[in-house]
Amino acid sequence: xxxxxxxxxxxxxxxxxxxxxxxxxxxxxxxxxxxxxxxxxxxxxxxxxxxxxxxxxxxxxxxxxxxxxxxxxxxxxxxxxxxxxxxxxxxxxxxxxxxxxxxxxxxxxxxxxxxxxxxxxxxxxxxxxxxxxxx
Amino acid sequence: xxxxxxxxxxxxxxxxxxxxxxxxxxxxxxxxxxxxxxxxxxxxxxxxxxxxxxxxxxxxxxxxxxxxxxxxxxxxxxxxxxxxxxxxxxxxxxxxxxxxxxxxxxxxxxx
Numbered sequence: 543x544x545x546x547x548x549x550x551x552x553x554x555x556x557x558x559x560x561x562x563x564x565x566x567x568x569x570x571x572x573x574x575x576x577x578x579x580x581x582x583x584x585x586x587x588x589x590x591x592x593x594x595x596x597x598x599x600x601x602x603x604x605x606x607x608x609x610x611x612x613x614x615x616x617x618x619x620x621x622x623x624x625x626x627x628x629x630x631x632x633x634x635x636x637x638x639x640x641x642x643x644x645x646x647x648x649x650x651x652x653x654x655x656x657x658x659x660x661x662x663x664x665x666x667x668x669x670x671x672x673x674x675x676x677x
Numbered sequence: 678x679x680x681x682x683x684x685x686x687x688x689x690x691x692x693x694x695x696x697x698x699x700x701x702x703x704x705x706x707x708x709x710x711x712x713x714x715x716x717x718x719x720x721x722x723x724x725x726x727x728x729x730x731x732x733x734x735x736x737x738x739x740x741x742x743x744x745x746x747x748x749x750x751x752x753x754x755x756x757x758x759x760x761x762x763x764x765x766x767x768x769x770x771x772x773x774x775x776x777x778x779x780x781x782x783x784x785x786x787x788x
Contacts, residue, residue: 569752667773
């Protein structure tokens with residue numbers, strides 16, 4: 543079962559409304575709603591607070607939800623994700639240099655250069671988005 | 678004015694709006710992040726991160742902030758940052774499509 547459904551079931555079992563649960567762990571009602579509808583995921587500190595509040599074990603809340611596991615892995619394994627990002631930046635630069643160098647071998651390279659430009663714009667935008675996600 | 682010229686101007690405008698929106702979202706997110714880390718002059722760090730045409734400002738900010746862990750960030754601010762990340766992603770799509778459209782139309786004008 544996904545964490546959103548688990549949180550909702552646990553809250554109802556504990557006899558709490560979204561407002562009361564929000565008040566107890568010091569977040570807004572909208573935040574509780576977002577977690578239950580899986581619009582966003584709670585961080586590990588909030589999961590611990592919810593587990594205490596609803597009297598549910600962490601095992602029960604965290605295990606079995608692939609998306610939540612990925613979210614936690616992404617937000618806690620900084621070294622691995624930084625390595626991936628550095629690799630992607632280097633790959634992007636090498637690819638750009640290779641594609642432009644290849645242009646010298648072509649007799650009429652205008653169309654080719656435009657295609658290269660489009661590819662570089664797309665890959666750089668994707669990379670910039672990955673960097674923005676780190677904030 | 679020919680169709681290609683109109684399309685080039687429109688694409689350029691879309692790219693410009695996309696760039697401004699992306700920079701604005703980066704500025705807002707960095708200010709929130711810098712405040713949560715207790716850095717002095719968060720607005721300066723916002724300007725710092727949004728500058729640099731190859732996102733070097735943002736990368737340097739991300740490297741520099743490592744010694745300053747988050748001290749206090751409300752869940753609302755976290756959600757605001759998440760929302761702004763999505764908005765920055767959408768603005769980047771506009772920026773990329775606008776830039777591609779601009780270059781293609783400029784090429785068609787000249788060939």
